[in-house]
Amino acid sequence: MRYFLAVAEELHFGRAAARLHMSQPPLSRAIKQLEHDLGAVLLHRSPTGVTLTAAGTLLLHEARDLLARADRVRERVAGAVTITIGVLADSSDQGATRLAAAFRREHPDVEVLVRETDLTDPTCGLRAGLVDVALTRAPFDETGLAVHELRRDPVGVVLRADDPLARQRELRLADLAGRRWFRFPAGTDPVWQSYWHGGEPREGPAVRVVQECLQAVLWNGTVGMTPLGHTPPAELAVVPLTDMAPSRVVVAWQDGDPNPLISSLVRIAVAAYH
Structure with a gap:
């Protein structure tokens, strides 16, 4: 699809091949294979260049959307190996220390980013979309959030x-x-x-x-x-x-967030704070 997009935008196989940093013959074969798979002619070829058929014009618009979606999926998948945790800057917490050690043992390849916030933001950047999950204290406005209690402190x-x-x-x-x-x-x-x-x-x-x-x-x-x-x-x-x-120590996240690292962190946190 990326090969087709390059040819459709350049309207020339030679310029498209140079843009893609490849030679022209495999590019031409790839376009012919795409036409065979779709059962439609996409390009009219001539010595001076190419023009789009009606099917090619339709695919050009679809290809741009499909590739943009593919890029977003790739970014989300790449982001799945990192998790950003918001913490309240109130003090050191032995429960959080145990959680960090346990999470690192279970997810050694995950990069954990920590964002510390002051006492004016009890969701630690969660509501603003700056973190994936928050280790904080309740109560606060829980609208749109999922909250699990870990401990109660008098x-x-x-x-x-x-x-x-x-x-x-x-x-x-x-x-x-x-x-x-x-x-x-x-x-x-x-x-x-x-x-x-x-x-x-x-x-x-x-x-x-x-x-x-x-x-x-x-x-x-x-x-x-x-x-x-x-x-x-x-x-x-x-x-x-x-x-x-008592002041409730909680873990909070956006309700419905499908990130599997969040559910894993919540499970580990429950054990670490028990």
């Missing part, structure tokens, strides 16, 4: 170590009434914002990454939530919140 409030509330063994959201919180910028997923703001509108400095959260507490005495198990700097303290639902 959460606490992060405070300055010299804050009177830092001496408590546990706290409730009501204990933080009237306090300034670090918060996410306008436009951040409202489901995500509501959870990390304790279900209430909050006032305080806008943050995008974990270090900005910690610095907001250290410098301004603001408060905010964090998953338990993260060791804060010595100047800060984390006190468990008893009336907050």
Whole structure:
């Protein structure tokens, strides 16, 4: 088909052969074989060049579409040996470390690309089409996404170590009434914002990454939530919140995506986080 397209566009076997970096006789044989397979004459040959028959004109339009589709298929197949994973830049995660090792053992020839995003994008580029799959935390707007829970982490409030509330063994959201919180910028997923703001509108400095959260507490005495198990700097303290639902570690992907590497990664992740 590519040979025919070259001849049909050049209307000359010699120029088409040069364009294809081949000699003219095998090109001519290939076109004759194509005409035999289709049962139709595609070209009128003459000493000065060639002209398209009605069948050749029809095939010219079809060939361009077929070859464009073939190129797209080849790109998709080539892309199947890579997978892009979005991760939330909140901390190191032992579950993710085990997942990486297990996935590498099962798919040694797959190139894994990792895209780290800040706390303003809980889907880690998934909704924007920048990644194939996301290892992140819920809740967030799940419209059009498939989400599988891997783990639940209890959460606490992060405070300055010299804050009177830092001496408590546990706290409730009501204990933080009237306090300034670090918060996410306008436009951040409202489901995500509501959870990390304790279900209430909050006032305080806008943050995008974990270090900005910690610095907001250290410098301004603001408060905010964090998953338990993260060791804060010595100047800060984390006190468990008893009336907050756990933070869910999840794997998410576009619902209906047929990429077999995604289903394989989800299966391996379930085992790695178990």
